[in-house]
Amino acid sequence: RRSSDLDSSGSVSFTATADNAVSYIYEFGNGDTKTVTSGVTTYQYKLAGSTTYTVTVSATSSSGLSIKKSVQVTVNVKAVPPTLVWSDEFNADGAPDSTKWGYDLGNGSNGWGNSELEYYTNKPENVIVQNGVLKITAIKESYNGSAYTSARLLSKDKYAFTYGKVEVRAKLPARVGTWPAIWMLGSNIDAAGWPGCGEMDIMEHRGSELNKIFGTLHYPGHSGSNGDGGTEVISNASTEFHTYSLEWSPSSIKISVDSTIYHTVINSGSIPFNHDFFFIMNVAMGGGFGGNVDPAFTNDSLVVDYIRVYK
Numbered sequence: 001r002r003s004s005d006l007d008s009s010g011s012v013s014f015t016a017t018a019d020n021a022v023s024y025i026y027e028f029g030n031g032d033t034k035t036v037t038s039g040v041t042t043y044q045y046k047l048a049g050s051t052t053y054t055v056t057v058s059a060t061s062s063s064g065l066s067i068k069k070s071v072q073v074t075v076n077v078k079a080v081p082p083t084l085v086w087s088d089e090f091n092a093d094g095a096p097d098s099t100k101w102g103y104d105l106g107n108g109s110n111g112w113g114n115s116e117l118e119y120y121t122n123k124p125e126n127v128i129v130q131n132g133v134l135k136i137t138a139i140k141e142s143y144n145g146s147a148y149t150s151a152r153l154l155s156k157d158k159y160a161f162t163y164g165k166v167e168v169r170a171k172l173p174a175r176v177g178t179w180p181a182i183w184m185l186g187s188n189i190d191a192a193g194w195p196g197c198g199e200m201d202i203m204e205h206r207g208s209e210l211n212k213i214f215g216t217l218h219y220p221g222h223s224g225s226n227g228d229g230g231t232e233v234i235s236n237a238s239t240e241f242h243t244y245s246l247e248w249s250p251s252s253i254k255i256s257v258d259s260t261i262y263h264t265v266i267n268s269g270s271i272p273f274n275h276d277f278f279f280i281m282n283v284a285m286g287g288g289f290g291g292n293v294d295p296a297f298t299n300d301s302l303v304v305d306y307i308r309v310y311k
Contacts, residue, residue, distance in 0.1 A: 008076050008077060008078035009044065009077070009078075010044050010045040010046055010047075010075055010076075010077035011042060011043070011044045011045075012042065012043055012044075012045065012073060012075060013040075013041075013042045014026060014040070014041050014042070014043065014055065014057070015039060015040050016039040016040075016057045016059060016069070017039055018039070018059035018061075018067055019061075020061040020062065020063075020065075021039065021059040021060060021061055022037065022060065022061060022062045023035055023036070023037055023059070023060050024036050024037070024038075024039045024041075024057055024058065024059050024060075025057065025058045025060070026041060026043070026055065026056070026057050027055065027056040027057075027058075028043050028045075028053060028055055029053030029054045029055050029056075029073075030045070030047070030053060039057075039059070045075045045077055046077065047077060048077050048078070048079035048080075049076075049077060049079070050074060050075070050076045050077075051074070051075055051077070052072055052073070052074045052075075053072070053073050053074075053075065054070055054071075054072055055070065055071055055072075055073050056068060056069070056070040057069055057070075082164075082165055082310035082311060083310060083311055084308060084309070084310055085161070085164065085309050085310065085311045086159055086161070086308070086309040087306060087307060087308040087309065088100050088101075088134075088306065088307050089132075089305075089306045090129045090132060090133055090134040090304060090305065090306060091129075091132055092129060093128075093129055093130055093131075094128070094129060095122070095124065095127070095128070095129070096127060096129055096134060096153060097129075099158065100155060100158055100159060101153045101154065101155060101158065102153070102154055102155075102156065102157070102158060103120065103121075103122045103127075103151065103152065103153060103154070104120050104152040104154060104280075104282075105120055105121065105122065106119065106120060107119045107120070107144070107145070107146050112152075114284070114287040114288050114289065115286070115287045115288055116179075116284045116285060116286060116287035116290070117146060117147055117148050117284075117285045117286040117287065117293065118138060118146060118148040118149060118150040118283075118284055118285040118286075119143045119144050119145075119146035119148070119149050119150075120149075120150055120151055120152045120282070121143070121149050121150075121151060122151065123149070123151075125137065125139060125149070126138075126139065126149050126150055126151040127151035127153065132305070133303050133304060133305050134153075134281075134303070134304040135301045135302070135303050135304075136150065136151045136153070136180075136281060136282065136283050136301060136302045136304075137150070137151075137283070137299055137300070137301040137302075138150040138173065138178060138283045138284075138285050138299060138300055138301070139298070139299045140297050140298050140299065147285075148285040148293075150282065150283045150284065150285060151282065151283070152280065152281075152282035153279075153280065153281045153282065154278060154279065154280045154281075155278045155279040155280075156185075156187070156278045157278075158278075159278065159279070160187045160276035160277055160278040161276060161277065161309060161311075162274065162275055162276050162277070163248050163249055163250065163311070164248060164309050164310055164311040165245065165246070165247045165248070165309070165310040165311075166184075166202060166245060166246045166248070166307070166308070166309055166310075167243055167244075167245050167306075167307070167308045167310070168182050168202060168203065168243070168244045168245070168304060168306070168307045168308075169241050169242070169243050169244075169304070169305040169306050170182065170203070170241060170242065170244060170302060170303060170304045170305065171237075171238060171239070171240065171241050171242075171302075171303040171305075172203075172205045172237045172238050172302060173205075173207060173238060173283060173300035173301055173302055174207055174210060174237075174238035174239075174300065175207045175294055175297050175300040176207040176208050176291075176292070176293065176294040176297070177207055177208070177285055177286050177290055177291065177292060177293025177294055177297055178205075178206065178207040178283060178284075178285065178290060178297075178300050179204070179205070179206050179207075179283065179284040179285065179286070179287060179289050179290030180203075180204070180205055180282070180283045180284075180302040181201060181203065181204045181205075181280070181281070181282055181283075181284070182201075182202045182203045182244060182279075182280075182281050182304075182307075183199065183200060183201040183202055183203075183204070183279075183280050183281075184199065184200040184201075184202065184246075184277040184278065184279055184280065185197055185198070185199055185277060185278060185280060186198040186199070186272055186275060186276070186277055187275065187276040187277060187278055188275060188276075192272070194218075194223075195218045195219050195220055195222070195223040195272075196219075196220060196272060197272060198217070198218070198219050198271070198272035198273050198275075198277070199216075199217065199218035199219070200217055200246060200248070200253065200255075200273070200277065201214065201215060201216040201217070201218070201227075201229070202215065202244050202245070202246045202255060203215065203244040203257070204216065204289070205237060206289060206290050206291060207290070207294075207300075208290075208291050208292075210237065210238065211233055211234050211235060211236070211237045211238075212231055212232075212233050213231060213232045213233070213234060213237065213244070213257050213262075214229060214230075214231050215229055215230055215231070215232075215246075215255030215256075215257075215262060215263045216228065216229030216230075216255075216263075217229065217253065217265050217271075217273070219271050219272050219273070220272075225288075228265055229255075229263055230255065230262045230263030231262065232257050232260060232262035234257055234258065241303075241305055242257055242258050243257065243258055243259070244256075244257050245257070245259070247261075248267075248273070249267065250267055250274060251266070251267055252264055252265065252266055252267050253265045253267055253273060279307065281302070281304065281307075282302075283300075283301070283302045
């Protein structure tokens with residue numbers, strides 16, 4: 001017996017009766033089961049849209065005899081729009097919001113390696129919020145023994161979360177040798193190390209392969225070049241803004257660009273993607289992924305319009 005199709009809540013009431021029955025086992029047609037003694041129960045379906053389920057109930061007597069019956073139930077569930085829980089719209093000119101972002105400073109010797117060539121700073125020439133966008137700029141200049149400067153922002157110890165949808169609207173650098181990235185690391189990295197903490201790369205790009213977007217997960221067994229990832233080729237990655245997204249739940253992780261999902265990983269307790277993660281945004285130069293830098297390179301920027309987290 002359906003109780004609340006009209007309010008689109010997905011809640012359905014069931015009543016089953018059988019002579020001498022002492023227990024009833026409901027199978028709700030989606031893998032969930034429930035045992036009750038009265039034969040009366042309520043179940044809430046959560047899959048949005050109109051879906052027909054085959055519901056089976058088995059009634060068992062004290063002597064062990066059982067009888068089974070199935071019915072089809074069509075349930076209408078209204079999609080609940082996600083709620084914005086955290087964002088940076090980059091609307092205040094100056095340095096990035098210090099309540100949301102800190103900096104990794106230094107060169108590869110500080111532990112982020114990959115044979116990158118830049119020195120990360122917090123200089124306004126390398127990182128600034130201006131005219132409604134964040135600009136992370138890599139510059140060819142001699143600085144503390146490195147041939148390039150850039151910036152690497154991170155929300156570690158300021159904001160982290162478990163599960164949700166991330167959207168980042170960004171425009172990417174185009175010069176050969178640039179390696180922009182918008183990504184996430186497990187907040188337990190100090191204790192678990194890498195890749196044990198898990199890494200989710202929402203967007204990576206290299207100037208040597210314009211418009212090819214990389215989305216990758218790294219975890220034990222899938223570190224370095226053996227990452228669990230996919231790619232999508234888009235148009236005008238460096239001249240137009242595109243939306244890079246990650247949908248993260250206990251059951252799956254989906255990476256997309258402009259609403260096109262191009263890589264999906266089944267989540268489970270056996271991989272490290274069920275705890276808090278924080279954000280990183282940076283532009284590296286060269287390195288194992290960025291490759292050789294164009295000798296004529298002077299500067300180029302990753303431009304971010306916003307970063308948003310929905311739940």
